[in-house]
Amino acid sequence: MIRFLIAFFALLAVPAHAERIKDLGSFAGVRPNQLVGYGIVVGLAGTGDDNLEYTVQSMKGVASRFGLNLPAGINPGLKNAAAVMVTAELPAFAKPGQRIDVTVAAIGKAKSLRGGSLLMVPLQGADGQIYAMAQGSLAVGGLGAEGADGSKVIVNVPSTGRIPDGATVERAVDTGFATSEELRFNLQKADFTTSERVAQAINARLGAGTARTIDGVSIGIKAPQGAEVRTALMSDIENLTVVSAEPPAKVIVNARTGTVVINSAVRVGPAAVTHGRLTVRIDEAPRVVQPRPLSNGTTAVEQQSNVEVEEKANPMFMLAPGPKLADIVKAVNGIGASPADLVAILEALKEAGALKAELIVL
Numbered sequence: 001m002i003r004f005l006i007a008f009f010a011l012l013a014v015p016a017h018a019e020r021i022k023d024l025g026s027f028a029g030v031r032p033n034q035l036v037g038y039g040i041v042v043g044l045a046g047t048g049d050d051n052l053e054y055t056v057q058s059m060k061g062v063a064s065r066f067g068l069n070l071p072a073g074i075n076p077g078l079k080n081a082a083a084v085m086v087t088a089e090l091p092a093f094a095k096p097g098q099r100i101d102v103t104v105a106a107i108g109k110a111k112s113l114r115g116g117s118l119l120m121v122p123l124q125g126a127d128g129q130i131y132a133m134a135q136g137s138l139a140v141g142g143l144g145a146e147g148a149d150g151s152k153v154i155v156n157v158p159s160t161g162r163i164p165d166g167a168t169v170e171r172a173v174d175t176g177f178a179t180s181e182e183l184r185f186n187l188q189k190a191d192f193t194t195s196e197r198v199a200q201a202i203n204a205r206l207g208a209g210t211a212r213t214i215d216g217v218s219i220g221i222k223a224p225q226g227a228e229v230r231t232a233l234m235s236d237i238e239n240l241t242v243v244s245a246e247p248p249a250k251v252i253v254n255a256r257t258g259t260v261v262i263n264s265a266v267r268v269g270p271a272a273v274t275h276g277r278l279t280v281r282i283d284e285a286p287r288v289v290q291p292r293p294l295s296n297g298t299t300a301v302e303q304q305s306n307v308e309v310e311e312k313a314n315p316m317f318m319l320a321p322g323p324k325l326a327d328i329v330k331a332v333n334g335i336g337a338s339p340a341d342l343v344a345i346l347e348a349l350k351e352a353g354a355l356k357a358e359l360i361v362l
Contacts, residue, residue, distance in 0.1 A: 021185070021198055022238035028184040028218075029175035030092045035131055035167075037086040039121030041104065041113055041138065047158075048082040049108040055083045062119060082110035086121050086134050088167050095172050099165035102134045112158035114140040123167060134167035178227035182220045183234065190216040193245035201240045206233075249357035253343050256362070267356040268349065 040058050041048075049055040055078055063069070088102040104118055116138050123132040138161035177183065187195060192213075199219050202211035211221045221237065223230050249265035285304045291297025349355035 018241035018243050020238065021201070021240050021242055024194065024198065024242065024244060025185055025187040025217075027177065027234060028186055029177050029180075032092060033090045033125055033131070033173055035088045035090055035123035035125055037121040037123040037134065039084055039086050039104075039134070040119050041082045041084050041106075041110075041116035042080060042119060044080045044082060044110070044113065044116045046079045047112040047114070048079050048110050049106075050079050055081060055108060058083055082106050082113060082116065083108050084110075084113070084118070086118065086123060088123055088132060088134065090125070090131055090169065090173065092173075092175060094169045096169050098169045100132065100167050100169065102163045102166040104138055104161050104163065106159040110159055112140065113138050113161045114158055116140075116161070118163060118166070125173075129171065131171045131173070132167040132169050134163065136163040136166040138163055177234075178230055179225060183223045183230065184214070185219045185221060185237070187217050187219075191245050192216040194242070195219060197242050197245070201242045202237055205236070205240055250360060251346060251355070251357050252360045252362065253346065254362040262357075265357070268354055 038058075040055070040062060059078060059081060084104045084106050086102050086104050088100050090100060094100065102118075102123070104113065106113060118135055118138060120133060120135040122130045123134055125131050140158055140161035185198065187198070192215075195213050195216050195218070199211040199213045202219070202221060203209065209222070211219050214220050221233075223233050246265050247263055249267065250261075250263055251266055252261040254260075285306070287302045287304055289300045289302050291299065343361055346355060346359055347361075350359050
């Protein structure tokens with residue numbers, strides 16, 4: 001039997017409910033920023049890069065900062081060091097001195113970063129500016145063990161680790177929300193109806209003309225200058241409630257897993273549907289034939305095939321205009337359709353114009 005996952009509303013129509021504006025989107029500029037840096041992890045137990053050229057160059061650069069110059073042609077033997085990429089996410093309004101988590105991942109032949117320490121790494125934003133400095137001991141969730149004969153066991157990913165509070169913010173990102181001409185609220189999903197309802201809710205709370213709909217995503221909001229005033233205003237707006245628009249009608253079918261997702265907006269026009277199943281069965285029963293005595297014959301295999309065709313016809317059923325989800329599920333389950341059969345039925349209904357929804361087949 002096909003498994004049905006009914007999205008948004010189980011099998012019955014559920015009345016629309018109000019949502020907070022803060023759950024529908026976010027204010028422009030109030031977002032995190034990605035940071036990245038290149039560095040060296042030291043203190044590994046022989047699981048490092050083992051003298052990769054760029055790791056050696058990096059270590060020479062680090063050593064030179066402390067007045068130590070390695071002679072040319074000297075192999076430093078870097079089995080206990082690894083070149084890594086360091087990534088972090090700088091939250092909105094993060095201030096200098098605050099600390100953020102960082103993720104460290106090996107980029108060379110290092111087998112494990114367990115027990116390593118990250119040397120000081122500057123973390124840059126997309127504009128090339130340094131926004132944080134990272135350093136510290138790694139917490140690695142994975143592990144690896146290798147025997148002398150080459151056999152090995154790896155649990156999770158030992159070549160990636162994290163440093164909780166491993167970076168210190170050095171520069172704040174100017175969001176511009178305190179000095180911009182107007183605040184702009186962006187919906188997570190474009191919808192003209194929801195956008196208009198958000199603007200109406202803000203105007204009802206703060207006065208006509210305060211908010212205007214720019215498009216299906218953005219709402220412009222007039223606000224006085226100043227961080228303190230705008231912070232209070234944004235808090236008030238975020239907690240207003242709005243009844244969001246009903247989502248577009250969609251039917252998503254994954255024939256491989258037999259999963260069908262139907263949301264509450266799906267409607268089916270009047271249609272008559274029947275579904276038949278054709279089964280072809282071939283049984284092979286080879287028989288060994290022995291030659292007659294003194295005939296100089298040889299033993300042979302005689303093929304015997306039995307071919308049967310069975311067609312199972314199901315009665316036609318009628319879909320009334322605009323049935324509920326429960327009616328659609330009951331009708332399809334009643335004919336015992338397989339996932340592949342259901343895809344064919346839905347495609348036929350779509351072609352006939354009876355399925356009032358977008359059909360997505362995975």
